[in-house]
Amino acid sequence: MSSDTQPPVLSFQEAGKTYPPQRTPLRQLWGHLRGSQRLEAGGYTALQPVSFDILPGQSVGIVGLNGAGKSTLLQLAAGTLTPSSGQVRSQGRIAALLELGSGFNPEATGIENIFLYAATMGLTHAQVSTRLDAICAFSGLSSEHLAMPVKTYSSGMQVRLAFAVATSVEPDILIVDEALSVGDGVFAKRSFDRVMQLRENGTSLLLCSHALFHVDLFCERCLWLEQGRIREFGPTSAVLPRYQEYLDGVNRQPGIDAVSATVQAHAASALPDPSDHPSDPSAPPVPPDTPAPAPAAVARFIQVEVGLDDTVGTELRGHTGSSTLHVDATVHTSAQEPHPLVAVVISSESGKILGSGHCPPGTVQAHNAQGHAQVRYTLPQLPLNKGRYRVGVYLLCAQGRYVYEWMDPIAHIELEHSGQHQGPWLLAGDWTQVPHG
Incomplete structure (x- = not known):
């Protein structure tokens, strides 16, 4: 406030x-x-x-x-x-997260840089010492990494350490x-x-x-x-x-x-950064067509399908006021996020959002030991005017604040309509004749 x-x-x-x-x-x-x-x-x-x-x-x-x-x-x-x-x-006090690693000495270790970076924001050595364990824990970096020079860090590791320090100083x-x-x-x-x-x-x-x-x-x-x-x-x-x-x-x-x-x-940035987890140089090479395993702690989409009436695909055709849109999503939940939210967003071709539908809290429930859940969104009698629209899907945290992953557009729908209506939506309502006098 x-x-x-x-x-x-x-x-x-x-x-x-x-x-x-x-x-x-x-x-x-x-x-x-x-x-x-x-x-x-x-x-x-x-x-x-x-x-x-x-x-x-x-x-x-x-x-x-x-x-x-x-x-x-x-x-x-x-x-x-x-x-x-x-x-x-x-x-x-000002804490700034601008260029990655701009406040770090690349030759110093992660621990040394914590003290150096915090000192530029006005903290004494004693004040940093009382916050050190919390800073290290928030960064998620191991003690081995924190003892290494920052020049060996990936960009993701640098920003995690910088963010942990900057937000710990109560700016x-x-x-x-x-x-x-x-x-x-x-x-x-x-x-x-x-x-x-x-x-x-x-x-x-x-x-x-x-x-x-x-x-x-x-x-x-x-x-x-x-x-x-x-x-x-x-x-x-x-x-x-x-x-x-x-x-x-x-x-x-x-x-x-x-x-x-x-x-x-943003879709690319929502995915884990492989450089944050350096591979073992002695390990055999991974074939290029082998999918990278996602961390179990991250909620993500496994499969999403969009359908219009009886057809599933990415280019769909239907009719205003009669066609039914449905979106089926299979989600990988996690211990940290057992009940993420799935949202469907409809946009114009230019990307302007026209409307969205979020699943109620608790709808996403794992149905097997792997933490997989399936949900369906249905929008009957599409009230969209004739034209071409984008359909996107979003996976959010349970509070609806953080987007884990999105695919927008995942499909396009083309609707036909013979009426003279204007705008993207057909307004629901009834017209009746009012007796005069």
Whole structure:
């Protein structure tokens, strides 16, 4: 909960960032000798001067296409960049998860880096010592790995250690740049829970993510950047739908598929990172067609089938108001997630979500020793107008907060209808004649 009566914990006051053009060593020396501080022509402006405040306990999501200035804004907020113009003021302790391993010494061990990284956020050696066991446990790294130099770590191992340290310092401001999408499903779920706990304890959050449901879930306000400028800044419920409509328009341009790229990127990130578990060099090679075993602790889809009337497939044809859609999902549950949720999402061809249906809590029940469960979603008499639609399936945690896996689209449906109705939905209702007088 934020308070309008308290001063902001983070304030951008006409803060911008412009990089000077690349110069030869001789020109750089000449510039230093004459003491010139002005920017030369041809520089690159990554962020135009922007102004906004973040209040205590407030969560703000940053959205925008690649090159919009999001990473520059986050680095200015974290203090790792100095603005070329204006000021950035902050109050309290800042924990930032930006580039992977950016706060680590690659030659130092994991344990040594815990103390070094925490010291940059203002913790003393004694304070880190009291948190050390909890940090190591949260990271999930073994004592052997923690005794090894960080340069031997995979990207997933680095982000787990960085996230464990950054969120253990009880920051006043937590800055996250896509880090929630890195790592295996078990750690990602744990990270989601930790961020939610920090928010509930009053930590302000600045989150940048291409996965819009992350922004919708965590953030009460949303800042939309476009070409280094603020296009909109306001309640997430108002800004995010307009940004999604903008993505739909970009998606329809030839050669650009922003929505599908986002879906594919997150679908890949939802899977376990094989580099987090280095293989034994003495083990025989695995044939290329052998499927990788999924960790037993991660809920996942085993099989999903979409059907329209009596036909199952990925390209389905039916009729508005009479065809029945059904989705059959076989799910692998786990001890940590015995009752995950399955959701079916129907979207327009451009990717704009039209509606969704979640199974009630407890519907997914394992029916064998392997933890397999089967559920079916049925939508009779499809109330969609004529046109082509996408069907997607999502596997979420029991609280509906974390997405373990998604396939969107898993199928397309083409509906025929002879009426003159407008819009995607046919509105239910009855028309009756009202007697005059």
